[in-house]
Amino acid sequence: MAVNGFEILEHACLTDVGVRRSHNQDSFAISLQTDEQHWREHGHLLLVADGMGAHAVGELASKLAADLIPLNYQKFAAQGAPAAMRRAFAEANATIHLKGTHNPDFEGMGTTSSALLIRPEGAWTAHIGDSRIYRVRAGNIEQLSYDHSLQWELARRQGVSPDQIEGVPSNVIVRSMGPEASIQVDIEGPHPVLPGDTFLLCSDGLSGQVPDDEMGAIVSALPLKEACQFLVDLANLRGGPDNITVLLVRFPGESPKSVSEIPALLPQPRGELNSVLFAKLPWPGIALGAGITLALTALLLILFKLVGPAVAVFLLAALALILGLIGLHRAQQHEHMPQPEAEYGPPRVYRRSRCQIDARLLAKLTEAELTVQDYAKQNDLQVDWAAHQKHQRAAKEALKLGDFQAAFREQCRSLALLNQAIRLRRGKEERFNPMW
Incomplete structure (x- = not known):
């Protein structure tokens, strides 16, 4: 939309x-x-x-x-x-x-x-x-x-x-x-x-x-x-x-x-119907076919001695054949010409992943938090441990209620406090090894 x-x-x-x-x-x-x-x-x-x-x-x-x-x-x-x-x-x-x-x-x-x-x-x-x-x-x-x-x-x-x-x-x-x-x-x-x-x-x-x-x-x-x-x-x-x-x-x-809650989304119009038809239909071939048909019709009219109508139909046939031949010539030229870059393409999704917060993702984050917590304690980092424990308790309460998103949010905030202390330490270290 x-x-x-x-x-x-x-x-x-x-x-x-x-x-x-x-x-x-x-x-x-x-x-x-x-x-x-x-x-x-x-x-x-x-x-x-x-x-x-x-x-x-x-x-x-x-x-x-x-x-x-x-x-x-x-x-x-x-x-x-x-x-x-x-x-x-x-x-x-x-x-x-x-x-x-x-x-x-x-x-x-x-x-x-x-x-x-x-x-x-x-x-x-x-x-x-x-x-x-x-x-x-x-x-x-x-x-x-x-x-x-x-x-x-x-x-x-x-x-x-x-x-x-x-x-x-x-x-x-x-x-x-x-x-x-x-x-x-x-x-x-x-x-x-x-x-x-x-x-x-x-x-x-x-x-x-x-x-x-x-x-x-x-x-x-x-x-x-x-x-x-x-x-x-x-x-x-x-x-x-x-x-x-x-x-x-x-x-x-x-x-x-x-x-399932996403409404049906109609594609955006990319051009008028007429322009699409003119771009897609093989007009040179249609013109040549019409010219041949008209020429045969003119011959039949001559056989029936209808010379006046035959001349008119023959002229139309000649015009259709000329237009068809011109169209074929231009089409062949177009095929051998370098094509300009398309102005834009349709909306596309190249890769899609589920990111619903579930027990697996929460467990992964909890494991990471424990690893970083051990690092912070071993290196005596300046962490607001009271706030850290508050977020930990809130995460456990949310998990008991089955609210994975709230538990994940509180676990992120708990880890964020440790990250803040690590950022301060990182600037003083010559080397920082990956922890998770």
Whole structure:
């Protein structure tokens, strides 16, 4: 369904350097309209970019993408979402590429970029690289972006899941902004939007460490600001090998509890019926067939000595045959011409995982909490143990009542207190080993 009216969206974002990196090469942008007129004309735009390159080169590339794409989009918004986003990405890429080719210090600079555009007709995605866009709805988390990575490309060619591809690093990407003068951007939409839908944009520093089902459960259970911090902490607990950025936006209203509660969503119209017919029907062949039929009719009329009507029908036959031959010639030329990139594709879900909070997921979180708790005690970390115990008791009470979501939420908050103490210690350590 479309977005009903102008709405101030709840949103939160957090970026972190991670455990093993010295510089944060991730960037993000949030451009929210403050009144209904501008929202209808431009929409809300949110973006995550993950830079690549030595030293500060990747940091500059992602910063340029985060600054220029929203700015360029505003210039072209009147052209419609797909055209405006394509031009916004293209112009930003031209700037990044120019810097990379004209300055030896910036050689090899590049960045991924994943953008979510929310307009009255729904949500659009524009994407290049392996940063991701998800939607959390009705106990499911759905990946709306296709990873432009070597792993996903090999999986596509072999017709298997990316998880089945072994021996290929997941962070080797085949598309990005900067290295090439021209780029191919995936633009898809409009995705239907329902009350309570939550969209998650992240760099691979998060998606590489935290599985989809855990991300979806955390986003479903916690307020957005808490969820951002907890997701970043979780990625760091598991080693934090890369920069981590997470951006969340939630639509007002109550989310459907299950897929069965989701109303039937009609596909958005992609064009007028007439244009579809003209594009799909083989008009050259039809014209040639009509011309031959008319020519035979003219011969029959001559046999019956109806010369006047025969001449008129023959002229129509000649016209139909000429049009058919012209159409065939143009069709052959079109086949040999390079095809322009499609303006946009239909909304797609590339991967879907259940993220319903259950006993299995709660037990996994509880086990992690015990591991981190032991670490905190052994290293004499400054933890608010009274608040920690309060959340522990609340989690146990909720579990007795069979409320897995409330128990999971309290368990997350209990672990968050330990994470806070670890963040303070982490800055003083030269090395931090993964704990979970």
